[in-house]
Amino acid sequence: xxxxxxxxxxxxxxxxxxxxxxxxxxxxxxxxxxxxxxxxxxxxxxxxxxxxxxxxxxxxxxxxxxxxxxxxxxxxxxxxxxxxxxxxxxxxxxxxxxxxxxxxxxxxxxxxxxxxxxxxxxxxxxxxxxxxxxxxxxxxxxxxxxxxxxxxxxxxxxxxxxxxxxxxxxxxxxxxxxxxxxxxxxxxxxxxxxxxxxxxxxxxxxxxxxxxxxxxxxxxxxxxxxxxxxxxxxxxxxxxxxxxxxxxxxxxxxxxxxxxxxxxxxxxxxxxxx
Amino acid sequence: xxxxxxxxxxxxxxxxxxxxxxxxxxxxxxxxxxxxxxxxxxxxxxxxxxxxxxxxxxxxxxxxxxxxxxxxxxxxxxxxxxxxxxxxxxxxxxxxxxxxxxxxxxxxxxxxxxxxxxxxxxxxxxxxxxxxxxxxxxxxxxxxxxxxxxxxxxxxxxxxxxxxxxxxxxxxxxxxxxxxxxxxxxxxxxxxxxxxxxxxxxxxxxxxxxxxxxxxxxxxxxxxxxxxxxxxxxxxxxxxxxxxxxxxx
Amino acid sequence: xxxxxxxxxxxxxxxxxxxxxxxxxxxxxxxxxxxxxxxxxxxxxxxxxxxxxxxxxxxxxxxxxxxxxxxxxxxxxxxxxxxxxxxxxxxxxxxxxxxxxxxxxxxxxxxxxxxxxxxxxxxxxxxxxxxxxxxxxxxxxxxxxxxxxxxxxxxxxxxxxxxxxxxxxxxxxxxxxxxxxxxxxxxxxxxxxxxxxxxxxxxxxxxxxxxxxxxxxxxxxxxxxxxxxxxxxxxxxxxxxxxxxxxxxxxxxxxxxxxxxxxxxxxxxxxxxxxxxxxxxxxxxxxxxxxxxxxxxxxxxxxxxxxxxxxxxxxxxxxxxxxxxxxxxxxxxxxxxxxxxxxxxxxxxxxxxxxxxxxxxxxxxxxxxxxxxxxxxxxxxxxxxxxxxxxxxxxxxxxxxxxxxxxxxxxxxxxxxxxxxxxxxxxxxxxxxxxxx
Numbered sequence: 001x002x003x004x005x006x007x008x009x010x011x012x013x014x015x016x017x018x019x020x021x022x023x024x025x026x027x028x029x030x031x032x033x034x035x036x037x038x039x040x041x042x043x044x045x046x047x048x049x050x051x052x053x054x055x056x057x058x059x060x061x062x063x064x065x066x067x068x069x070x071x072x073x074x075x076x077x078x079x080x081x082x083x084x085x086x087x088x089x090x091x092x093x094x095x096x097x098x099x100x101x102x103x104x105x106x107x108x109x110x111x112x113x114x115x116x117x118x119x120x121x122x123x124x125x126x127x128x129x130x131x132x133x134x135x136x137x138x139x140x141x142x143x144x145x146x147x148x149x150x151x152x153x154x155x156x157x158x159x160x161x162x163x164x165x166x167x168x169x170x171x172x173x174x175x176x177x178x179x180x181x182x183x184x185x186x187x188x189x190x191x192x193x194x195x196x197x198x199x200x201x202x203x204x205x206x207x208x209x210x211x212x213x214x215x216x217x218x219x220x221x222x223x224x225x226x227x228x229x230x231x232x233x234x235x236x237x238x239x240x241x242x243x244x245x246x247x248x249x250x251x252x253x254x255x256x257x258x259x260x261x262x263x264x265x266x267x268x269x270x271x272x273x274x
Numbered sequence: 275x276x277x278x279x280x281x282x283x284x285x286x287x288x289x290x291x292x293x294x295x296x297x298x299x300x301x302x303x304x305x306x307x308x309x310x311x312x313x314x315x316x317x318x319x320x321x322x323x324x325x326x327x328x329x330x331x332x333x334x335x336x337x338x339x340x341x342x343x344x345x346x347x348x349x350x351x352x353x354x355x356x357x358x359x360x361x362x363x364x365x366x367x368x369x370x371x372x373x374x375x376x377x378x379x380x381x382x383x384x385x386x387x388x389x390x391x392x393x394x395x396x397x398x399x400x401x402x403x404x405x406x407x408x409x410x411x412x413x414x415x416x417x418x419x420x421x422x423x424x425x426x427x428x429x430x431x432x433x434x435x436x437x438x439x440x441x442x443x444x445x446x447x448x449x450x451x452x453x454x455x456x457x458x459x460x461x462x463x464x465x466x467x468x469x470x471x472x473x474x475x476x477x478x479x480x481x482x483x484x485x486x487x488x489x490x491x492x493x494x495x496x497x498x499x500x501x502x503x504x505x506x507x508x509x510x511x512x513x514x515x516x517x518x519x520x521x522x523x
Numbered sequence: 524x525x526x527x528x529x530x531x532x533x534x535x536x537x538x539x540x541x542x543x544x545x546x547x548x549x550x551x552x553x554x555x556x557x558x559x560x561x562x563x564x565x566x567x568x569x570x571x572x573x574x575x576x577x578x579x580x581x582x583x584x585x586x587x588x589x590x591x592x593x594x595x596x597x598x599x600x601x602x603x604x605x606x607x608x609x610x611x612x613x614x615x616x617x618x619x620x621x622x623x624x625x626x627x628x629x630x631x632x633x634x635x636x637x638x639x640x641x642x643x644x645x646x647x648x649x650x651x652x653x654x655x656x657x658x659x660x661x662x663x664x665x666x667x668x669x670x671x672x673x674x675x676x677x678x679x680x681x682x683x684x685x686x687x688x689x690x691x692x693x694x695x696x697x698x699x700x701x702x703x704x705x706x707x708x709x710x711x712x713x714x715x716x717x718x719x720x721x722x723x724x725x726x727x728x729x730x731x732x733x734x735x736x737x738x739x740x741x742x743x744x745x746x747x748x749x750x751x752x753x754x755x756x757x758x759x760x761x762x763x764x765x766x767x768x769x770x771x772x773x774x775x776x777x778x779x780x781x782x783x784x785x786x787x788x789x790x791x792x793x794x795x796x797x798x799x800x801x802x803x804x805x806x807x808x809x810x811x812x813x814x815x816x817x818x819x820x821x822x823x824x825x826x827x828x829x830x831x832x833x834x835x836x837x838x839x840x841x842x843x844x845x846x847x848x849x850x851x852x853x854x855x856x857x858x859x860x861x862x863x864x865x866x867x868x869x870x871x872x873x874x875x876x877x878x879x880x881x882x883x884x885x886x887x888x889x890x891x892x893x894x895x896x897x898x899x900x901x902x903x904x905x906x907x908x909x910x911x912x913x914x915x916x917x918x919x920x921x922x923x924x925x926x927x928x929x930x931x932x933x934x935x936x937x938x939x940x941x942x943x944x945x946x947x948x949x950x951x952x953x954x955x956x957x958x959x960x
Contacts, residue, residue, distance in 0.1 A: 078849060080773050103854050111850035117843040119862060129861070130851040180847070187852060230353060257355050259493025269355045271287070272280045 026051040026191060026221040027072060028089045034067050037081035041067050045086070045247045047240060049191075054213060054222045056232035056253070059242035060268065065225045068242070069193050072223065073109040074102050090191070107134050110184035114196040116176035118168030118183070123160050126168040126179055127151060130187040146186055154182035155212050174205025181212065185220075192216065194224040198231065210235050229269055233257045241265045290348055291358070294365050295421055297344065298372075301337040302417040305372045306410055308334070308379035309476060313406035316386040316469065317399045327383040334376035341369040357490070364490040368420065371479045371486075375413070378472040385465045395452060395459075398466055401445045405473045408438050412480045419487045428487035431480065432500065438477035439504035445470050446506040454511065474504060579939075583932025589721035589734060590676040590684040592647055592710060594626040597669045598659065609663050619652035619659075620644075623674070630715075631706060642703060646710075648675040650735040673717065678733045678926040683707055684718060687925070698925070724933065728901045729915065733926030736919075738934050740901045744814055744894070744909030745883060745941070751818020751905055752825055752882050757875055759822075760829030764871075767830070768837040769859050788827035795824045796891025804892060812893040812908040820888045825878035832874020836867035869953045876949035880942055886913035912938045 025048035034042040042064045049055050049072075057065035067076070074095060076082045088095050095105055107130070119126050127147045128137070137143045147164070151157040156178040160171070168179055177197060184192055194213075198206040213222060213235055226232050232239055233253060240250040241262075249256065249265040260266045267273050282288050308327055315324035345362050348354060354362050412431050419427035449463045449470070481500060488496045534542075600607070603617045624644050628634070634643050648654075651674045658672070659665055675681075679698045682688055684707070694700050699707075710716045727737030771777045799820035803809045809816050840863045848858040864871075889895075894910050895918065902909035910918070912934060919931040 073850070075846070075849065078845075103852050106850060106852035111846075113843065113846060113850070115843060117841075117847040119844065119847065120866065129848075129853075133851075133853055133857055133861075183847075183851060229355065233355075258359060260356055266356045267280060270358045271282050271284060273283070 024051070025049060026091065027223075028087075028092075029068075029071070030087045030089075032068065032071060032084065032086035032088060034064070034071065034076065034085075035083045036079070041245050042071075043245045047247060047250060049221060049223055050238060051221050052217060052219070053238055054217050054224060054236040055238045055240065056236035057223065057225045057240050057242060058227075058229060058232050058268075059248075060273075061227075062244075063242040064245040065240075065242045066195055069195055069223060069225050072191070072193055073106050073111055075111065077102060107187045108189050109191045109193060110187065110189035112177070112180050112184055112192065112194045112197050115200050116173060116180050118171070118176050118179050120167060120169055122165045123151075123168050123171075123179060124164040127182050127186045130183060134187055136187065150182040150186040151179075153185055153216070154178045155208065155215075156182055172205075174201050174208060177201060177205070177209060178212070181209070181216075185216075189220065191221045191223065194222065196225055196227060199227060206231070229257070241268065243268070287352055287358075290344075290352070291361065294341070294344060294348070294362070297337060297341050298365055298368060299417060299421060301334060301341065301369060301372050302413060302420075304330075304334050304337070305375045305379065306413045306417075308376055309382075309406065309413070309473075310410050312379045312382040312386065313403060313469075313473070315383060316389070317403050319386075319389075319391060319394075321387055321390060324383040324386040328380055328387075331376050331380040334373055338369045338373040341365060357493075360490045360493060364420075364486045367486050368483050371483050375476050375479055378476050382469050382472055385469055389462060389465055392462055394462055394466065398445065398449060398452070398463070401441060401448070402466065402470060402473065405438055405441045405445070405470065405477075408434065408441070409473055409477045409480060412438070412477060413483075416480050416484045416487065419484065420490075423487075423491055425488045425491040428484035428491075429496070431484040432496070435477050435481045436501050436503040438474060439502060442470055442474040443503065443505045443509060446509050447511060450509070450511040471506075474506075576939075579932050579935050583929055583934075583936050585685050585687075586724060586929040586933035587721050588685065588718045589723065590681040590716060590718050591673040592676050592680075593671055593673050593715040593717070594623065594630065594647075595669060596622050596626050596655065596672050598622065598665045598667060599625075600667045603659060603666050609666075614659055614663070615656060617656070617659075619655040622655060623647060623651055631709070639702060642700075643706065645677055646680055646703070646706060648677050648734045649732050650730065651675060653735075673719070675723070675734045676716070678924065679703070680707055681734055682925060684711075684716060724930070728899045729897060729910070729918070730899060733922075733924055733930055736927075736930060738912065738915060738937055740898055741910050741912045741915035741934070742937065742941075743901050744817075744898075745911040747814035747902060747905050747909065748817040748821060748889075748911055749879060749883060751815055752821040753875075753879060755819060755822035756825040756829055756878065760826050760875075760878075761833050761871060763826075764830045764833030764837060765859055765864065768834050769855065769863065784827050784830055788831055790824075791887075792824050792885050793887040793891060795820050796888030798823065799888060799892045810906050810908070812896055812898070812910075813906045814902065814909050814911075815905040816892050817889050817894055817909075817911065818905070820892060821882040821885060824885070824888065825882050828878040828881065829871075829874050832877065833867070833871045836870025836874065837863060839870060840866045865956070868956045872949060872952050872956070876945055880945055883911075883941060883945070884913055884938070886911070886917055889914055890917075912941070 027047075027049035029045055029047045029049075032042055032045040032047075033040060045064075045068055047068075057069060059065050070076045071084055071088055072090075072095075074084075076084055084096065090105070090108065093100065119129065121129070124147055127150050128143050131137045131143065131146050137146055148157060148161075151160065156175060159175060160166075160179075168176065171179060177200075181192075181197075198209055201209070210231065213224070216222060224232075224235065226235075236253045238251065239253045239256045241248045241256065241260075241264075243264055249260055249262045251261070256265065257269060260269065308330060311323060312327050314320070315327065345366050348362050352358070412434055416428060416431045419425070419431065446467065449467050452459045453463045485496055485500070599622060602621055603619070604613050606613060627643055627646070628640075631643060634640055654674055655672070676684065679688070680703070683699055683704070688698055690697070690704060707716070723735065724737045725742075726739055727735060728740030730736040767777065767780065799816060803816045803819055804811055844862050844866065845858055848862045849855075853861065889911055894908075894914050896908060896910070897918070898908050898910050900907070916931055916934045916938065919927045919934060
């Protein structure tokens with residue numbers, strides 16, 4: 001990066017805010033409780049996820065952040081004995097109401113998991129699977145297009161364009177995770193949920209994915225659960241701190257990490273308790 | 275929020291922060307001493323003492339450098355967040371302020387050396403001494419506030435700068451009249467003016483430290499305006515005032 | 524620093540190293556012993572296998588060879604078809620035996636006594652007239668011609684030729700008397716005896732005469748039965764496993780079902796035979812002894828095995844695959860069909876083959892439903908009466924005739940060959956699925 005001449009630095013624009021408060025929130029959660037076989041794991045969570053922002057959920061192990069994440073695409077439905085109460089709205093529509101098809105919801109709200117889990121199929125089929133089952137493509141040229149676009153957006157195209165028919169499981173860890181991201185993007189969701197996506201990756205792969213998240217932010221709403229506070233600080237605009245199933249504090253990332261309101265938040269962030 | 279009994283899980287982090295506190299305290303103590311001794315040397319007309327103060331300033335500079343390096347290390351290795359971050363950042367700012375205080379003390383001693391055995395007005399020297407005492411007290415309290423992370427104490431220090439400022443304004447007026455009385459007074463009084471200004475600036479800087487302590491504790495600078503009573507910049511003494519003053523004596 | 528380590532209860536490292544070193548010898552010795560035990564066990568198992576197989580092959584390999592006698596037969600038209608019309612009935616009813624007897628008399632003109640003549644005629648197999656009929660049926664132009672034909676020898680001549688009769692023993696203790704031996708020697712010196720590959724063993728059904736008996740009926744019966752078993756047990760078993768594993772809620776009912784399925788796998792197979800007898804035969808009135816019923820009974824028996832193996836295979840699919848599929852928006856059905864089932868297929872196939880192999884070797888339940896009858900005809904459809912290989916083995920083993928001994932072992936060899944083929948098929952299918960996915 002070349003240094004700018006002092007005189008050419010003019011009109012530094014300080015007017016664009018980090019988070020545009022004028023956009024309506026993408027996901028609204030009100031009084032969300034979650035029970036696992038009678039044992040309560042989340043207590044009355046009220047939260048708003050803003051559009052085209054990255055919101056990070058932090059907190060110690062077992063605090064409920066992953067549980068809350070999975071509420072947003074109703075993945076908790078597949079867990080036996082798990083009950084979710086309260087309202088969660090996506091663009092104003094309650095996702096738990098009986099006339100919402102969970103399959104359709106999951107096409108709108110995609111998910112990337114902690115350990116990269118590509119299907120044991122070819123790279124091409126991995127990305128094409130979602131669009132195919134939802135009927136988003138008809139014909140191989142449309143499928144080719146979606147596969148290429150998704151892989152480009154995930155920053156993986158150049159690395160795999162020569163070997164699309166090779167199994168997805170033959171890629172490195174970081175590449176596999178990007179493949180999973182491409183797979184999630186391929187169905188054109190509006191929200192992408194990420195559950196500790198970099199915890200199994202080395203620092204370089206992590207950095208690549210963090211950059212990717214920043215690029216994706218333009219078109220998607222992203223919610224990321226992370227154990228690393230530094231990652232939350234780097235990657236997100238809004239941060240929510242969970243502790244023992246409660247949402248303790250929720251605010252702009254820069255405030256949470258420089259001057260949090262709650263003592264518990266500060267203690268966690270500064271490493272005064274685990 | 276207070277973190278009095280909350281130690282970091284990684285105890286070496288607490289060790290580092292304590293070390294940082296000690297370095298700031300040492301540096302502040304040194305500066306306080308320099309200031310006191312320089313004013314004393316001036317008032318006592320002790321050139322030898324003043325000459326000792328000048329090289330001692332190097333210790334303060336060395337400490338500032340050490341604190342700077344240490345804070346960079348803490349940031350790189352510990353990635354401090356929230357209050358820890360504010361503590362470390364404040365330490366950088368405060369150490370640079372203390373270094374400037376040390377420089378003012380050195381400057382006062384240099385003028386003391388320059389003024390040598392020349393007679394000086396007792397009234398002015400008393401006022402200077404009084405100002406010095408006040409400022410010294412302020413430095414001590416503000417550093418205590420820093421170590422104790424006590425924003426209220428720091429707030430008190432801020433208020434006391436008013437007195438220093440008022441003293442400075444009156445001393446300014448006084449010295450002007452001396453100068454108007456007798457042109458032979460101009461040289462010594464000018465030096466004394468600078469000394470007074472230096473002490474007043476030290477008071478302002480100490481207030482700056484207090485504000486930094488407030489930021490460290492609360493995460494934001496104090497909302498209200500810094501109380502200023504220094505009207506020396508708008509103080510004008512005319513020939514008539516000078517005559518009146520002389521008649522009043 | 525050393526003090527603090529001692530205080531905390533840990534040993535300083537050098538002492539630990541010494542203790543560990545002292546114990547090493549014992550540990551390695553135990554490991555060696557363990558390896559030795561394992562090796563011994565494997566060797567013992569292999570030894571038993573070799574002995575068993577060796578014994579069977581030794582006893583049965585001779586059954587694949589059939590002794591034949593060459594005779595000049597004059598296909599006398601007067602005997603075969605006096606009417607000259609060549610119609611089926613006449614050809615079938617003709618007395619081919621006479622032609623053979625004529626030929627034998629010609630061969631041995633010195634045999635005069637009635638009793639000796641009867642013995643002479645019994646050199647050839649009792650089914651040899653039927654062999655002639657078959658020839659004429661295939662090629663009616665033989666009528667009126669003279670041709671040298673190879674005919675199966677009778678069982679005792681067959682054994683004699685294979686060296687199975689101890690000729691040093693006194694005549695009364697032998698199966699063949701001296702005259703028969705001399706005729707045999709005669710024929711042999713004249714080059715009229717040969718030992719040929721016993722194709723009839725593979726082309727004919729069961730028979731009272733060992734030299735006419737073959738396993739084809741049993742083989743076809745086994746194939747038909749297994750086909751029915753597979754058709755019934757595989758789809759039901761796999762679908763049941765998929766339902767129980769993927770869709771069923773976890774409650775008391777499913778627990779009970781699971782326990783019951785596990786128990787069913789351990790039920791003695793003959794119980795299923797009784798069930799088949801009571802329900803399929805007596806209640807539904809299905810044909811007795813048919814592969815259809817046999818297949819149904821064996822399907823009931825194999826079902827638990829397939830369900831259990833399939834469930835294990837489905838369970839072994841990592842849940843991350845399921846989650847990934849659900850996350851992309853697949854329905855539960857699609858998760859199973861597109862991802863879980865293909866990954867579980869190798870395991871499911873293994874379980875199926877194991878079940879099939881067990882079904883192939885079962886005889887007890889089939890005895891109950893009547894597949895123990897003496898069936899001569901090769902079954903044409905699943906509803907024809909049939910028998911299966913294990914039952915055939917059982918029936919032949921029961922027979923006192925010497926010649927059946929070697930055929931029993933030969934049938935066992937065929938059965939084992941069947942099993943090996945099935946296992947190979949399983950291996951190939953597994954390879955194909957594993958590579959593909």
